[in-house]
Amino acid sequence: MAEQCSFCGNRNLTSKTTRYIHQHNGELLFVEQVPCLECEYCGEQYFDIGVLKQIEADHRDIAEHRKQPTRFVQVAVQEFERRVSQ
Ligand SMILES: [Zn+2]
Numbered sequence: 001m002a003e004q005c006s007f008c009g010n011r012n013l014t015s016k017t018t019r020y021i022h023q024h025n026g027e028l029l030f031v032e033q034v035p036c037l038e039c040e041y042c043g044e045q046y047f048d049i050g051v052l053k054q055i056e057a058d059h060r061d062i063a064e065h066r067k068q069p070t071r072f073v074q075v076a077v078q079e080f081e082r083r084v085s086q
Pocket residue numbers: 005006007008009010039040041042043044
């Protein structure tokens with residue numbers, strides 16, 4: 001994994017877990033507690049290639065009904081409409 005943020009050059013990257021949103025053929029999968037390194041300065045997150053491959057495989061299995069996700073959530077969708085500010 002990165003030793004240095006390739007976005008801002010900062011060298012202080014912290015290990016943490018985060019929610020990763022994966023897209024596959026227009027379907028979304030929220031994956032919770034995904035390990036990553038996060039830049040303390042700009043917040044850019046770095047994921048191990050093995051972690052990303054596992055998420056991709058899990059999403060494929062869920063999409064093809066070989067695997068059940070942990071749970072389902074309902075998500076509200078809003079199209080952005082710019083309001084005229086006075
Ligand atoms: Zn950074």
